[in-house]
Amino acid sequence: MPEANIVLKNCGVIDPARLDSYLAEGGFEALEKASGAMTPAEVVAEVKASGLRGRGGAGFPVGLKWGFTRQAPAEIKYVICNADEGEVGTFKDRYILEGDPFGLIEAMAIAGYAVGAGRGFIYLRAEYHFLKDKLAGAITQAKEKGLLGGFEIEIYEGAGAYVCGEEMALMESLEGKRGEVRYKPPFPPSRGLWGQPTVINNVETLMSIPRIIKNGAGWFTAIGTEKSKGSKVFSVSGDVGKPGVYELEMGSPLRELVEDLAQAQDTKAVQMGGATGRLLPGAMLDTSLDFENVLGAGSVIVYNSSRDMVDIVHRNLEFLAEESCGKCAPCREGTQLMVVVFKRILAGKAKERDIEFLKELATTMSLTSLCGLGQAAPSTLLDSLSHFEDAYRARMKDIAGAVT
Amino acid sequence: MAKPGKGTITVTINGSAAMGSEGMTLLELARQSGIEIPTLCHHEELSAIGSCRICVVEVEGARTLVASCHTPIAPGMVIQTHSEKVLAARRMITELLLASHPDSCLVCDKANRCQLRHVATDLEAAQPQVRGRKRCYPIEDVSPYIKRDLSKCVLCRRCVAACREMAGQNVLHMAYRGFNSKVVVDTDRPLDKEVCRDCDICVNVCPTGALSLVEESGSKKKGKPLFIKG
Amino acid sequence: MNMTAKIREIGKQGRGREELLAVLREARESYGCLTPEVIVELAAGLDLPVGEVYGVATFYSFLSTRPKGRNNIRICKSIPCFLKDSQIIIDTVAEAIDIQPGETTADNRFSFELTNCIGACDKAPAMMVNHRVYGGLTPAEIARILAEHK
Numbered sequence: 118m119p120e121a122n123i124v125l126k127n128c129g130v131i132d133p134a135r136l137d138s139y140l141a142e143g144g145f146e147a148l149e150k151a152s153g154a155m156t157p158a159e160v161v162a163e164v165k166a167s168g169l170r171g172r173g174g175a176g177f178p179v180g181l182k183w184g185f186t187r188q189a190p191a192e193i194k195y196v197i198c199n200a201d202e203g204e205v206g207t208f209k210d211r212y213i214l215e216g217d218p219f220g221l222i223e224a225m226a227i228a229g230y231a232v233g234a235g236r237g238f239i240y241l242r243a244e245y246h247f248l249k250d251k252l253a254g255a256i257t258q259a260k261e262k263g264l265l266g267g268f269e270i271e272i273y274e275g276a277g278a279y280v281c282g283e284e285m286a287l288m289e290s291l292e293g294k295r296g297e298v299r300y301k302p303p304f305p306p307s308r309g310l311w312g313q314p315t316v317i318n319n320v321e322t323l324m325s326i327p328r329i330i331k332n333g334a335g336w337f338t339a340i341g342t343e344k345s346k347g348s349k350v351f352s353v354s355g356d357v358g359k360p361g362v363y364e365l366e367m368g369s370p371l372r373e374l375v376e377d378l379a380q381a382q383d384t385k386a387v388q389m390g391g392a393t394g395r396l397l398p399g400a401m402l403d404t405s406l407d408f409e410n411v412l413g414a415g416s417v418i419v420y421n422s423s424r425d426m427v428d429i430v431h432r433n434l435e436f437l438a439e440e441s442c443g444k445c446a447p448c449r450e451g452t453q454l455m456v457v458v459f460k461r462i463l464a465g466k467a468k469e470r471d472i473e474f475l476k477e478l479a480t481t482m483s484l485t486s487l488c489g490l491g492q493a494a495p496s497t498l499l500d501s502l503s504h505f506e507d508a509y510r511a512r513m514k515d516i517a518g519a520v521t
Numbered sequence: 522m523a524k525p526g527k528g529t530i531t532v533t534i535n536g537s538a539a540m541g542s543e544g545m546t547l548l549e550l551a552r553q554s555g556i557e558i559p560t561l562c563h564h565e566e567l568s569a570i571g572s573c574r575i576c577v578v579e580v581e582g583a584r585t586l587v588a589s590c591h592t593p594i595a596p597g598m599v600i601q602t603h604s605e606k607v608l609a610a611r612r613m614i615t616e617l618l619l620a621s622h623p624d625s626c627l628v629c630d631k632a633n634r635c636q637l638r639h640v641a642t643d644l645e646a647a648q649p650q651v652r653g654r655k656r657c658y659p660i661e662d663v664s665p666y667i668k669r670d671l672s673k674c675v676l677c678r679r680c681v682a683a684c685r686e687m688a689g690q691n692v693l694h695m696a697y698r699g700f701n702s703k704v705v706v707d708t709d710r711p712l713d714k715e716v717c718r719d720c721d722i723c724v725n726v727c728p729t730g731a732l733s734l735v736e737e738s739g740s741k742k743k744g745k746p747l748f749i750k751g
Numbered sequence: 752m753n754m755t756a757k758i759r760e761i762g763k764q765g766r767g768r769e770e771l772l773a774v775l776r777e778a779r780e781s782y783g784c785l786t787p788e789v790i791v792e793l794a795a796g797l798d799l800p801v802g803e804v805y806g807v808a809t810f811y812s813f814l815s816t817r818p819k820g821r822n823n824i825r826i827c828k829s830i831p832c833f834l835k836d837s838q839i840i841i842d843t844v845a846e847a848i849d850i851q852p853g854e855t856t857a858d859n860r861f862s863f864e865l866t867n868c869i870g871a872c873d874k875a876p877a878m879m880v881n882h883r884v885y886g887g888l889t890p891a892e893i894a895r896i897l898a899e900h901k
Contacts (some may be wrong), residue, residue: 121892126867132702202870203867203868203870204868204873205829205830205867206829206830206831207868207870208871208872208873211870211871218705241813244869246868246882273769273772273814274773275772275811276775276776276811276813276814277812277814278698278810278811279868290772291543291769292768293767293771293772294768294771294807295698295807299697300569300588300591302592308709352872353873354831354834354872355830356834360831360873360875375896382796385866418830418831418834418872428774429836432829432833436830436867436868438698438699439867440699440867441698442699442810443676443698443699443700443832444572444699444702445571445572445573445574446573446574446575446614446617446676447574447614448654450620452699453621453654454617454620454651454654455652457652458651471650471810474649474651478611478613480609480610481613481614481617483639484577484610485588485610487571487572487588492585603843694800694802695806696802696805696810697809697810698809701838705805707787707791707800708787708790708801708805708816709809
C-alpha cells in the first residue's frame, strides 16, 4: 500500500507561520461546515460513523467519547489536546505541531462546537517549549480573523513528566498539581478537568477530524480495515537507514514501514509503542498495523541483529521506574524491583526462579496497577521472554549451557 | 432481603445475589454482605485513595482487576472477591511492600497492631525471594508529640488525607516521584509543628509503625503473635 | 528588585492554582533553582501550603530544587539515542566541561544531566541546551555548540 496522506496532508505543504497559506489549502472549511451546516449532535454522529479511534494507544472510539461529553449535563466543558508526547521513540506529534498547527486548532474548535465546550487547552510537553510561540502565533492569527468563534485555546506547558501523557495525570498537572494518576471512574467525559466534563484527545487523533467533517464519514471508513479506520502516523527510529515520520493506511504490513520506507536491514526485533509497547521479533514483520494486530501510540524502534534484547528491556524498565508517578504500589514498587532483578541478570547472578518471579510480578502489575503505565510496564519484558528467551538463558547461573 | 427500590442495584458477589444502593462501592457492598476484603490505604472516614491496590477484586468482563474501595457497584456486576487470581495478586502486592520494608520490622513497636503484618499473615504472603531496595530515612523525633520513621512508610497516604480531611490541617504532603515518593512537611523538614499538639489523627490512621506518639514507645500491648511465612 | 519582592510579584499577579507550574518554571529560570526560601515565598504569594508547592516542585524533572548553572545541558539517554551511540556524546560533553552528569561547573556556566526521551529520535543522538534541541550530534560539534552558550 502507498503512503497515506490524511493526517500529514498539510505538513511540508503549507507555511505553518501563515494562516493564509492554510486557508489556501482549504483550511477552516471543515469548521465552517460543522458550525454552519451541522448541529453539534450531527458532528458527533459523523465522528461516530467514521469509526475514528484514539491514536494515543488505547484506541477508544472518539465519537463515543464526544457523545458522552456532549450529553453530560454541565454549563462548563473543556477540550484538551494531549500534546505531551513522551513515549520513548515518538516524535510524530512534534512533526505535526511544527508542520500544521492550524489543523490542530481547527480540530479543537470543531470538538468544542460538538461537545459544547467554550475553552480548550493544548498540554505541551516541556521538551517542546520551542514550539510554544509557533502554536501561540497560529492561535492568535485564527482568533484575529474571527475563525474560532468564541472558542478560546490556551497552551499549557508541562514540566517534565512522562506520566502526564496519561489523561488523568495530565488533568491533574493542568490543574497545577503533581501529575499523579486519578482513579476511574469517574471518566473525563463526566468529570474531567476541574470536575467538569472534558474531551481529551491526542494530537494525531484530532488531526483526522477536519478531514472527516469535510469529506464525510463514508470517505474515511473506506480507508483502513474493519475495526481500524483511516491512517496511522509512525515515528521510526533505531537501526534504520531513514528514520522519520511516515503515515500509512491502517492495515499496512509492518515490513512496508520498516524495510521499504525506513530502510531497515537485518532486523532482529521491532519495538512498537515505546517503553510500554510490544516487542516483535523480525519473523513477525508481516504483521499488519492496526488495532486488531499491533499499533501502539506510533513509536517504532528497530533493532538489528547486533542488539542485546536483555539490555534493551532493562533500559525500558529503568525508564518506567524513573517515570512511575509513585501513587500505586504495584507500579511504584514493581518497576523498581524489576530493575533490581535485571541488574542481577546482567551481572550473571540471576537464577531460573528469578525469571519465574518476574513473570508473576508482571501479571500482578498488569492486573492491579492504577493506570496504563503500570499495567503495560511489563509488556516488553513478557514479549522478550516469549521471543528471545535464549538471551536470558545464556545469562542464567543455574542452567546448563549458560555462561557462568 | 429488602425489595429492590429506586436506586437499588443488584449484583452477584461470590455466587450470591446482593443488593446495594447507587453510589456504593464494591468494598462497602462486600462488607455489608459479610465478606472481608483486606485493605491498607482505605479508611472509612476518609475519601477513597486507591493507592495500595490490596483490595482488588475480579469483575466479570473487566480487563483488569478493579480496586473495590473506589469502584462503584453497577447493575448486573458479577464479582469474585477471593478467586485464585485475586489472592495471587494481593499476595504479590503485599510482598512488594515487604520487599522495600526495613528489617527493623522485627523489632517494631507497632508489632502486631501493624496492618501490613495482618494483611501479610492473612494472605500467607512471604518475604519476597528478591531483596529489593529499601527506603532509608532518619527517624524524625524533633516534635515532642509525633515521631516519624518513614523507612516504614508504605505510602498509603492515609496520613496526608487525614491531616487535611479530619484534622483540617495541611501539614502533610506528597513530594518527589515514583519509588522516591515521600510524605513531607514543608520543604521536607522534620515534623515539628505546634498544630500537632493534641492531635494524633495521623498516628491513629497509620497502618504501620511509620507514625507513633512520642510517649507511646513500649507502653502499649502489642497484641497476639502473628506469623509471617517465609 | 530583590528576590523576595520579585517572587511575591510572580505569586501575586492574580494567578490561580493552575498557574503553579508556570510560576515555578519562571522562578526556576530566574533564580536557577527552587531553594526552600524560594518555595516558601512562592507559597505565601500564592496562598498555598509550603508542602504542596514543594510536592509539585519535586515531581517534575524540569523544576529543580538543586542549584543549576546558567545553561542546562540535557543529553537524551533513551533507547533511540543509545542506539546511535549517545554514550560517546555524553563522554565528550563530560570531558569538555570537566563534570559528570548531575553536576554543575565551578564557574556556574553549565549544568549537565541525562534525560529521558526528548522526542528528537529522528535526529539521534540528541541533546537540549536550555530549550534548544541539537540533533545528529557528533563529538566534533560539541565544542562549537557549547561555545554558543556563555
